[in-house]
Amino acid sequence: MAFVILLRALVRLLGFLLLVILAVAGLALAVFCIQGGDSGLSLPALADALRLQDLRDSVDSSLSELEDSGSLDILALLIGLGLIALALALLMGVFVPTRERLVSVGSGDGRLAARRRPLAQMARALAERSEGVTSVKIKVKPGRRRGGKVKVRADHTRQTGAGAARKSIEHELAPLSESFGLKAKVRTRLADRGSRVQ
């Protein structure tokens, strides 16, 4: 999470610097459009001032060398991979949310919320109390605005039917799911031989 916050700050800084560069470039372009011809405040004069001809020649010769070298240029490869990694990290900074989505209910005067992990831990502790259940796996997914879903995958003993196990789990989860607006989805399967009720 701290890494994403750092990336977001880097994205903002780079975005700001790029905007400043764009503004300065735009201003220079506008100023050098005032006059025509090849001198004074003209575009050819701007190209001369920036030595664009030299830059083109230098890039051209560098790319030609890279093409002609034949063998793999490790340095160029590393720079390319580094730039790809930087671009991916910046995209992460833009798209990955800095705040974890919480399962929440209520609004206005107050809100009750919880992270997925404690809810999953509580749901597991409750579901394991169900009769005839040998093991439980829980996944909690927050809803877009409120509440969420709790997915339960449970193994049950041969003596306890699938329906009975599902009802028992839903019953045990009811206090938690009602408090946090969680919709319980319970899937059961017969436990392997030797599994015991915990």
Add this chain to the structure above:
Amino acid sequence: MALEAAVGAEGVAAGNAGPAGQYVTDYGGVRLAGVVVAAQGVGRFSVDLFLTAELVPLGELGERLPAVVGDAVATAGLGDRLGSVSVSFLDVEHPLGWPS
């Protein structure tokens, strides 16, 4: 005051600063982990609590805490300054440790 009242309530283990330490308030040089207070307008302040709970029914605890905080603030004579109180549970402590 709000954090002290909440942490003193039965079922609350501690304040929780969050995974990146973002839920803190500096008050008089002291770093209060697990509480964020913000101006809500018309002289009121909202209180957001971020807590580690004990192994208790979270729904009931979450419903009880705003009243606990409200009582503590009212006792201190600041009841008219309290706005909304939100409670978020960031972690739950298991007395024997959670099975993996």
